[in-house]
Amino acid sequence: MTGSMFMQGKASAILGEAIVRLVDNGRVYGFSHPPVNEIYEYIAKKGIFAPAFSIKEMAEIGLGISTAGKRTFVITSGTGIYDCMEAISYATSYEVPFLSIHIGKSIPGFGNPYPYQGDLEILKAGDFPPIIFCPYMVDEIPFLLSQMVELSERYRHPAVFYLDSALLNMTGGADLNLKVPEASWGLRTEKRVISSIYLEVRDMEKRLSGLKEKYNLIRKEARSHLYMMEDAEYVVVAYGICAYIAKKAVDELRLMDIKAGMINPVILSPLSDLNGQFVRAKKIYVVEMSNGQLYRYIKGYVGGVEMKTYNAYGGLIPDKGGLIDYIKGSL
Amino acid sequence: MDEKRKIEKVYGFPEILTEKKAHFCPGCSHGIMTKVISEAIGEMGLEDSSIGVYGAGCAAIMYDYINIKGVAAPPGGAVGIATGIKSAGKGSLVFAYQGEGDLFYGLSSLIGAGVRGEGITIICENNLNMGISGGAMSPATPVGVMTTTSPQGRHIASYGAPVSIAEMLKDIKGIKYIARCSTHSPGAVRKTKSIIKKAFELQLYGEGTAFIEALGMCPTNMHLTPVEAALKIREVYGELQTGEIKHP
Numbered sequence: 001m002t003g004s005m006f007m008q009g010k011a012s013a014i015l016g017e018a019i020v021r022l023v024d025n026g027r028v029y030g031f032s033h034p035p036v037n038e039i040y041e042y043i044a045k046k047g048i049f050a051p052a053f054s055i056k057e058m059a060e061i062g063l064g065i066s067t068a069g070k071r072t073f074v075i076t077s078g079t080g081i082y083d084c085m086e087a088i089s090y091a092t093s094y095e096v097p098f099l100s101i102h103i104g105k106s107i108p109g110f111g112n113p114y115p116y117q118g119d120l121e122i123l124k125a126g127d128f129p130p131i132i133f134c135p136y137m138v139d140e141i142p143f144l145l146s147q148m149v150e151l152s153e154r155y156r157h158p159a160v161f162y163l164d165s166a167l168l169n170m171t172g173g174a175d176l177n178l179k180v181p182e183a184s185w186g187l188r189t190e191k192r193v194i195s196s197i198y199l200e201v202r203d204m205e206k207r208l209s210g211l212k213e214k215y216n217l218i219r220k221e222a223r224s225h226l227y228m229m230e231d232a233e234y235v236v237v238a239y240g241i242c243a244y245i246a247k248k249a250v251d252e253l254r255l256m257d258i259k260a261g262m263i264n265p266v267i268l269s270p271l272s273d274l275n276g277q278f279v280r281a282k283k284i285y286v287v288e289m290s291n292g293q294l295y296r297y298i299k300g301y302v303g304g305v306e307m308k309t310y311n312a313y314g315g316l317i318p319d320k321g322g323l324i325d326y327i328k329g330s331l
Numbered sequence: 332m333d334e335k336r337k338i339e340k341v342y343g344f345p346e347i348l349t350e351k352k353a354h355f356c357p358g359c360s361h362g363i364m365t366k367v368i369s370e371a372i373g374e375m376g377l378e379d380s381s382i383g384v385y386g387a388g389c390a391a392i393m394y395d396y397i398n399i400k401g402v403a404a405p406p407g408g409a410v411g412i413a414t415g416i417k418s419a420g421k422g423s424l425v426f427a428y429q430g431e432g433d434l435f436y437g438l439s440s441l442i443g444a445g446v447r448g449e450g451i452t453i454i455c456e457n458n459l460n461m462g463i464s465g466g467a468m469s470p471a472t473p474v475g476v477m478t479t480t481s482p483q484g485r486h487i488a489s490y491g492a493p494v495s496i497a498e499m500l501k502d503i504k505g506i507k508y509i510a511r512c513s514t515h516s517p518g519a520v521r522k523t524k525s526i527i528k529k530a531f532e533l534q535l536y537g538e539g540t541a542f543i544e545a546l547g548m549c550p551t552n553m554h555l556t557p558v559e560a561a562l563k564i565r566e567v568y569g570e571l572q573t574g575e576i577k578h579p
Contacts, residue, residue, distance in 0.1 A: 027418050054440075056437070060437070066415070068382075068418075070419035
C-alpha cells in the first residue's frame with residue numbers, strides 16, 4: 001500500500017500501520033504477548049491479523065509465506081526470538097527474505113517487559129547473520145522498516161528490525177508513504193525446489209561459498225549515523241533508545257565546549273567499517289542496555305583508544321545527566 | 332472378425348514421478364506413498380498447481396521424485412510452511428507430508444492449522460518409529476515394540492501409552508476430514524490413493540483442513556523382512572479404526 005500519510009502517535013501504532021502498508025499477503029500471523037500485543041491489536045483492527053498457536057508456528061508460517069514469494073512479518077520480543085532462529089537459518093539457506101520485528105525486553109528468562117538490548121550477540125551470531133536494522137527514534141521507524149524490506153528482498157536474506165520496548169512506547173510522528181521496489185523470489189519464480197539439504201559435502205561447500213559471496217555484498221550496505229564526528233575527541237557509540245539519549249548528551253557537551261560526537265549504527269549487523277572513525281578520538285564511551293555486548297562488538301575497531309562503558313540494565317534506561325557527568329568526570 | 336478393438340491405457344508409470352533412483356530402503360512405504368501421491372495428482376490434472384512440503388526425515392527429499400514444486404521443511408515445520416504457502420496462494424493445492432515423529436515435533440502447527448481450518452492436506456506416514464534417527468521410539472510406537480530408545484520394548488510405565496493421532500485430532504472443528512489408511516497390501520494401497528484424492532478434492536472445494544494418517548512399513552528399523560513388516564502393520568492396522576473417521 002502506498003499513499004502519503006503522516007501519522008502521529010505511539011510507536012506501536014506507527015509500526016503497526018507501516019506493517020499494514022508493507023504486507024502484501026493480506027495476513028500477518030502472530031502470537032500476542034506483552035510488550036508486542038499493542039502491535040497485534042493495531043493490525044487486528046485493520047483486519048490482517050491471524051492467530052498462531054506458538055511462536056514456532058508463527059515463524060514457520062512466516063517462512064512459508066516468504067517461500068511462496070509473498071511478504072509478511074513475524075513479531076517477537078524477549079526470548080521469543082529464539083523460536084524464530086531456526087526459520088531465520090532456513091530462510092538464509094532457502095535464499096528468501098524473512099522479515100522479523102524484535103522488541104528488546106529485559107531478559108534472561110521472562111525478566112520484565114521493560115527495555116533491554118540483551119539480544120545483540122544472539123542476533124548477530126553465525127556465519128551469515130540476518131541484517132539487523134535498529135531505529136533510534138520513533139520518526140524513522142517506517143522509513144527504516146521499508147529500507148530493511150528492500151534490502152532483505154534484494155538480497156533474499158533474512159532481516160531483523162530490532163527496537164527496544166522503550167522506543168515502542170514512545171510517541172512521535174512519521175511519514176508512512178512507503179515505497180519498496182517489486183521483487184520476486186521463492187516459488188513465485190521458476191524455481192521448482194526450495195531446500196536446505198545438500199548431502200554431498202562438495203555441494204554444501206559450493207552452497208556456502210555462494211552465500212559467502214552474497215554476504216560480502218550485503219556488508220557493503222552497512223551504514224552508521226555519524227553525529228558531530230568531524231572533530232570529535234570524545235566519541236559515544238550507542239543504538240536504539242541509548243542513541244536517542246546519547247545524542248542529547250552530545251548536544252549538551254558541545255555547549256560546554258567538549259568535542260563530543262556520536263556513532264549510531266543504523267544497521268547493527270553487518271556493522272559498517274568504523275576503522276577510520278576513531279583517529280581523533282581520545283576516549284570512546286559505549287552506552288548500552290546490556291552487559292557489554294556492544295562494547296565487545298566494537299572493540300576490534302578502536303585500536304588503542306581507551307574505551308569506557310556506561311550501561312543500564314534490568315529494565316532501566318541510561319540517564320542523560322548521569323552520562324554527561326560520567327563523560328565530564330573521565331576527561 | 333472385423334470387430335474393432337478398443338485400446339485403453341489402464342496402468343502406467345505416473346507422469347510426474349521422476350526416474351531418479353529413490354534412496355528408500357527395500358520395503359519402505361515412503362516409496363509407495365511417493366507413487367500414490369504422484370498418481371493422485373496426475374489423475375486429477377493438478378501437476379502445475381500442486382506444492383508439496385516435505386517434513387524432516389526419510390522423505391525430506393521427496394521433491395527429487397515427484398516433479399511438482401516442493402519445499403524441504405525444517406523439523407516439525409511442514410504444516411506451518413504449508414499453511415504459509417497456502418495463505419500466499421489460495422489457488423494452489425498444498426499438502427504437507429510428514430512422518431509421525433516430525434508431526435509430533437510440530438504439533439502446535441498442526442493444531443493451529445486445524446483450529447483455523449487452513450485449506451491444506453496433511454499426510455502423516457506413520458511407520459511407528461522415527462526412521463531418520465535410526466529407529467528411535469516415536470509417540471505412536473505400539474506397546475512392546477523394540478526401538479533404539481526403547482530397547483526392552485515400549486512399556487507404559489516408563490514411556491507412556493502410544494498416541495492415536497487421528498483420534499487425537501477428531502474434536503478440532505476446522506479439521507473437516509480425517510482418515511486412516513495403510514500401505515501394507517495392494518488393496519490397502521488402492522484405498523489409500525482414493526482417500527488422498529478425496530482429501531485433495533475437499534481442499535479444492537475449500538472444505539477446511541484434511542488429515543490422513545497412512546500406516547506404513549519401516550522394515551530396516553523394525554529388523555523385519557519387507558513381508559514381515561507388512562504383516563506387522565496389518566496387525567496394528569487391524570486394531571485401529573480405519574477408513575474415513577470424520578468427513579464434512
